Amino acid sequence: MDTGAGRFADVATAGVVGQDARRRFRRPRRPRDARRSFTITFILVVVLAAFLSPILRAALVSLKTPAQLSETNAPFLPSVPSTFAWEGKEYDVYIVPLPEGSRELALVKPGRQQSDFLDPADPAAGTITWQGSWRTLERAWTLSPAWSNYSDVWALIDFPRLLFNTIAIALIGMVGVLVSCTLVAYGFARFRFPGRSLLFMILIATIFLPGAVTVIPTYTVFSKIGWVGTWLPLLVPVFFANAFDVFLLRQYLLTIPREMDEAAAIDGAGPFRTLVSVILPQAWPVVIAVAIFHFVYSWNDFFNPLIYLSTKPELQTLAVGLQRFNGIHYRNPAYVQAGTLMTMVIPVIIFLIFQRVFTRGIVITGVEK
Amino acid sequence: MTAAPESAAVTVRSRRRLPIHGWHPSRLARREALWGFLFISPWLIGFLVFTLAPMIASLGFTFTNVSLAQEQPLAFVGLHNWQTMLGDAQTWASLGVTFRFALLQLPIAMILPLSLAIALNARALKGPGAFRVLFFLPYVIPFVSGVLIWQGMLNLETGWLNAFLRFTGIENPPNWLNDSTFIYPALVFIGIWGIGSAIIVNLAGLRGIPTELYDAANIDGAGWWGSLRNVTLPLMSPVIFYTLILSIVDVLQYFLVPLVINNGTGEPDGTTFFFNLYLYKTFFTYQNMAYGATLAWMLFLVTLLVSLVVFWSSRRWVYYAGER
Numbered sequence: 061m062d063t064g065a066g067r068f069a070d071v072a073t074a075g076v077v078g079q080d081a082r083r084r085f086r087r088p089r090r091p092r093d094a095r096r097s098f099t100i101t102f103i104l105v106v107v108l109a110a111f112l113s114p115i116l117r118a119a120l121v122s123l124k125t126p127a128q129l130s131e132t133n134a135p136f137l138p139s140v141p142s143t144f145a146w147e148g149k150e151y152d153v154y155i156v157p158l159p160e161g162s163r164e165l166a167l168v169k170p171g172r173q174q175s176d177f178l179d180p181a182d183p184a185a186g187t188i189t190w191q192g193s194w195r196t197l198e199r200a201w202t203l204s205p206a207w208s209n210y211s212d213v214w215a216l217i218d219f220p221r222l223l224f225n226t227i228a229i230a231l232i233g234m235v236g237v238l239v240s241c242t243l244v245a246y247g248f249a250r251f252r253f254p255g256r257s258l259l260f261m262i263l264i265a266t267i268f269l270p271g272a273v274t275v276i277p278t279y280t281v282f283s284k285i286g287w288v289g290t291w292l293p294l295l296v297p298v299f300f301a302n303a304f305d306v307f308l309l310r311q312y313l314l315t316i317p318r319e320m321d322e323a324a325a326i327d328g329a330g331p332f333r334t335l336v337s338v339i340l341p342q343a344w345p346v347v348i349a350v351a352i353f354h355f356v357y358s359w360n361d362f363f364n365p366l367i368y369l370s371t372k373p374e375l376q377t378l379a380v381g382l383q384r385f386n387g388i389h390y391r392n393p394a395y396v397q398a399g400t401l402m403t404m405v406i407p408v409i410i411f412l413i414f415q416r417v418f419t420r421g422i423v424i425t426g427v428e429k
Numbered sequence: 430m431t432a433a434p435e436s437a438a439v440t441v442r443s444r445r446r447l448p449i450h451g452w453h454p455s456r457l458a459r460r461e462a463l464w465g466f467l468f469i470s471p472w473l474i475g476f477l478v479f480t481l482a483p484m485i486a487s488l489g490f491t492f493t494n495v496s497l498a499q500e501q502p503l504a505f506v507g508l509h510n511w512q513t514m515l516g517d518a519q520t521w522a523s524l525g526v527t528f529r530f531a532l533l534q535l536p537i538a539m540i541l542p543l544s545l546a547i548a549l550n551a552r553a554l555k556g557p558g559a560f561r562v563l564f565f566l567p568y569v570i571p572f573v574s575g576v577l578i579w580q581g582m583l584n585l586e587t588g589w590l591n592a593f594l595r596f597t598g599i600e601n602p603p604n605w606l607n608d609s610t611f612i613y614p615a616l617v618f619i620g621i622w623g624i625g626s627a628i629i630v631n632l633a634g635l636r637g638i639p640t641e642l643y644d645a646a647n648i649d650g651a652g653w654w655g656s657l658r659n660v661t662l663p664l665m666s667p668v669i670f671y672t673l674i675l676s677i678v679d680v681l682q683y684f685l686v687p688l689v690i691n692n693g694t695g696e697p698d699g700t701t702f703f704f705n706l707y708l709y710k711t712f713f714t715y716q717n718m719a720y721g722a723t724l725a726w727m728l729f730l731v732t733l734l735v736s737l738v739v740f741w742s743s744r745r746w747v748y749y750a751g752e753r
Contacts, residue, residue, distance in 0.1 A: 097553040104548055108563055111621070114582040115567075117589050121581060129587070240471040247468025251461050263472060266480055268674065268736070270682050272705055273729040276712055276722050277486035278479060280497065300475020331464045360571040363685060367713065379573045383689055386577055393581055400574035411569040415562050418569075422626045423633040 122398040123205035129393055131199075139201035144180040153180065154197040156190050164200040165190075206394065213398045216389070221374060222381040229294055229365075229377060230358040236299035237354040238347065244301040245309030246335050250321065267303045271363075279367060291375065293368045294361075298354075304425060305350045311424050312346035313339060349421040352414050356407045378403045490722035497716040510723040520724070523704040524731070530703070531680040533613045534620065538676045539669060542624045546631035547661070561632070568625025576689045579619040580606065590618070606690060609698040616701075619686055627672050634668035635661070666747045674736055681732045684709060704728060 121129070123138035142153035144166035151166035156177060165177035168187060175194040176187040213219065248260055282293045320342075321334045329337070340347065362379045369376045373384065382403050389395045411418060454462065466473070491510050495503055514520050549560055567575065582588050583605040594602035605615035638660065646656045662669075684705035687693055693710060695702030705728065712721030 093553065097555060100548065100551050100553050101555045104554065104560055107545075108560065112563065112567070113589060114578045117582055118578045121587075132586075240475075244469045244472040247465050247470075251465030251468065252458070253462035253465035256465065259469065259473070262476070266476065268678050269480070270678060270725075270729055270732050272682060272708055272725045273487055274480055274483035276490065276718055276725060277483040279712075280718060281483075283497070297475065297479050299471065300479060301472035306472060331468070356569055360569070362572045362689075379571050382571075382573045382577070386573075386689075387692070393587070396577055397581060400577045404570045404574040407569045407571060408566065411566060412562070415565070419561065419565065419629050422629045 118397040118401055121393050122209055122401055123207065124209075124394050125206045126392055126394070128201075133198060135201045137203055138205040140204045140206075142200040142202045144178065144183075146178060146180075146183050151178065153200040154194065155200050156188075156197060158188075158190070167194055167197075170194045209394045209398045210402065213385075213395050213402065216395070217381055217385045217399055218373075219378075219402060222376060222378045225375060226359055226377040226379075229291055230355045232291075232295050233298040233358045234351050234354050236295065237302065237305055238351055240299050240301040241305040241309055241350060242335070242340070242343075242347070244306045245313055246331075246339060248306065249310045249313035250318075250339075251331075263303045263306060275367075282368070288368055289372045289375070290368075294358075294364050305353065308350055308353075308421055308425055309343070309346055312343055316342050345417070346421075348414075349417045352410060352417055353421060356410060359407050487722040487725055490719050491726055493719050495718045497718060506719075510719050513720070514723050514727060519702075519707060520704075520727070522699065523702055523707040526700060526702055527681060527683065527704040530613050530616065530683065531677075534617055534680050534683075535673070535676055537617055538620075538624065538627065538680070539673060541621070542627035542672070543631050543665070543669070545624070545628050546635055547657075549628070549632055550635045561629075564628055565625040567622035570622060572685065573689060575622050576619055576686055579622075580690055583615050583618060607697050609700045612697060612700045616686055619690075627676075630672060631665070631668055634665050638664045663748045667749060670739075670743050670747045674739060677735055677739065678732055681705075681728065681735065 120136070120138060124134075125138075125140060127141065128134045128139060142164065144151045144153050146166065146168075151168050153164050153166050154177075155162050156165045164180070165188060166180050166183075167175055168178050169176035172193060174189055174191045176189050178187055179185060248256065248263075278293075279288070282288050287293050287296075316339060321338050324334045324338045359377075360379060361377075362383070365377045365380045366383070369380060373381070376384070382399050385399050386396050389399075492505060492507060493503060494501060494506050494509075545564060548554065549557055549564070554560065570578075583590055585591060585602075585604040585607070588605075590605070591602040603611040605611045605618075642660045642664070643656055646660050651659060682705050684693070684703040687695070687701035687703060687706060688709070691701065693701075693706050695706070704724070708721055708724040708728065711717050711724060
């Protein structure tokens with residue numbers, strides 16, 4: 061929080077650019093370098109695969125049927141037990157060990173000592189008799205993702221309603237954050253007033269304040285004025301700025317040269333006018349960053365919607381709706397995992413589109429303080 | 430905007446000087462200050478209404494018997510709540526749970542992002558941009574989604590972690606979430622997707638280290654380990670310090686994961702009955718505001734104390750370039 065840290069950050073951001081440029085000119089040429097390059101890249105690929113593998117598992121589970129999930133020897137990929145339709149009847153297909161090797165055959169006449177099978181590839185050839193108990197045989201499976209899990213969850217969780225609530229709360233909050241944080245950041249960045257650095261330090265200190273110490277009176281007051289069970293406790297405080305976004309905006313505004321707002325002031329523009337027509341047009345990268353940060357934060361927030369909307373399922377957001385859904389459908393992991401993926405798809409897409417904005421914002425708030 | 434004559438401005442200044450040492454405002458300076466306060470007023474009001482007032486109120490609650498239902502008449506009870514809390518076995522048990530978990534979680538929350546950042550910063554690495562994006566990605570996954578995905582991952586029968594352990598020859602892999610020996614490692618796994626921002630912050634810090642220092646270390650005969658110990662770690666210490674303080678505040682407030690995975694029952698064997706969970710239950714389940722507020726202030730004081738100790742120790746291990 062002193063000048064040392066500030067200088068450090070300048071070097072940090074300069075380093076981001078410098079290193080990328082350097083990398084381009086220093087390709088590993090010697091065999092030792094190539095081997096080293098392969099080793100470190102390979103290790104990181106393995107670590108990354110392990111790090112992201114839970115997403116793959118969730119996707120696979122979400123496409124399985126309860127039948128497959130309860131079967132211990134079921135295949136890895138989403139599948140259903142194979143059946144074979146022949147002359148108007150459905151027969152289960154088993155893996156039958158025959159002298160010439162295992163084959164997938166349809167069980168037409170089960171028996172305790174021996175059973176009759178048909179070859180689905182050539183049913184006209186007649187039945188094949190196999191000695192042994194058919195109950196010891198393993199089922200054959202056909203690859204078949206249960207896409208219907210997603211449409212089931214869509215209806216069961218009332219996804220359109222939750223999606224609307226989540227987006228509405230995120231967007232209204234976004235407006236609140238943008239308006240209030242821009243004003244506050246502008247005040248801290250451009251105006252001298254007594255106690256400015258003290259107030260700014262208090263602002264930053266609120267980042268480190270445990271939320272537990274304020275939640276009880278806040279909840280109590282919201283409860284007394286009848287706001288619990290409405291969106292107001294989630295939306296109103298957002299209109300009073302927050303430390304994280306104010307800091308991000310202020311750091312950016314400090315980099316905008318003062319000459320232009322001084323010129324505007326000489327032309328007779330008031331501070332508001334200067335903010336809207338001189339500062340904001342130059343600050344749009346950070347404004348977008350703050351908007352996206354808030355959108356994702358609001359989308360992922362769990363605690364506030366949980367405490368303020370627990371009695372009103374029709375007003376809840378996806379995060380809380382998903383937790384409630386898990387409480388009801390935890391016996392069907394496919395439904396739960398389909399719900400988790402449906403809940404995370406939008407923030408993940410937003411991140412992939414704006415990933416540079418994310419990393420830059422985190423560097424500013426994380427390193428410069 | 431009427432331009433007042435100069436003499437009028439002087440009299441106003443002498444009459445209404447603000448009682449702040451060293452601030453002798455001109456009319457222009459006072460106007461500027463007024464605009465400044467106007468612009469920061471949303472935060473100032475928000476801070477007073479949503480942070481300072483609730484903090485004071487919750488401190489006040491600790492000296493009363495206030496509750497949401499308020500069956501008994503409201504009364505001042507002095508230090509009664511604080512005495513009850515200090516004699517309450519659950520307070521210390523929950524605090525112990527929180528500290529035991531922190532002891533495992535904190536080193537991992539510090540070392541893992543730093544190691545990954547060092548690897549991502551290696552010049553030999555191919556495609557560093559893609560790695561950066563993909564390691565950060567889980568950070569934006571909604572909290573509840575992440576917990577439910579990892580809960581499946583750690584499942585005794587169907588989880589991939591145990592599938593991997595069986596594959597490596599471990600016959601009876603642990604029942605992670607239901608075994609009091611393995612619950613904290615399990616919770617660390619669930620929290621592992623939160624390291625994205627720490628990786629980015631560490632990476633930016635690493636890139637701020639001047640390469641000349643590594644060249645100098647090389648000339649002095651330092652190997653990889655020597656450079657790490659004598660260049661990387663000292664120069665990264667401000668970043669490590671910042672990450673540590675944030676992680677401490679986070680870990681001492683930890684309770685949402687157990688709330689999602691077992692509805693806050695504290696299973697197995699009370700090992701997930703974290704301090705903040707006790708506070709949450711006291712207030713939201715038993716609606717005891719006064720005792721909840723006492724627990725909240727206890728948590729605040731503990732967090733403050735631990736942070737101050739770390740701040741105090743930072744003089745010995747955090748290195749700021751250009752100082753002294």
